Amino acid sequence: MQCMECAKSGMRREAVALCHCCSAGLCLEHAEVAPKRLERVAPLCKVEDLPVQARAVLCHVCRTALQQRHLPLSA
Numbered sequence: 037m038q039c040m041e042c043a044k045s046g047m048r049r050e051a052v053a054l055c056h057c058c059s060a061g062l063c064l065e066h067a068e069v070a071p072k073r074l075e076r077v078a079p080l081c082k083v084e085d086l087p088v089q090a091r092a093v094l095c096h097v098c099r100t101a102l103q104q105r106h107l108p109l110s111a
């Protein structure tokens with residue numbers, strides 16, 4: 037698979053990851069790694085963050101879109 041962002045600018049570069057959100061192929065330069073909060077539901081409907089965060093690979097478009105309203109990165 038080729039990097040979609042590179043392909044748009046006429047280059048061919050091997051993709052090393054997929055965007056978590058839109059599944060676009062991304063090279064190392066275009067893959068943006070965001071921390072992904074993990075939550076567990078505690079009694080009384082409280083949601084707690086777990087101490088260790090996972091990661092989510094996103095393209096620039098999805099990263100920007102997800103940050104605009106402080107949405108949690110949920111699968």
Ligand SMILES: [Zn+2]
Binds near residue numbers: 042043
């Ligand atoms: Zn690229």
Ligand SMILES: [Zn+2]
Binds near residue numbers: 056057058096
């Ligand atoms: Zn994306």
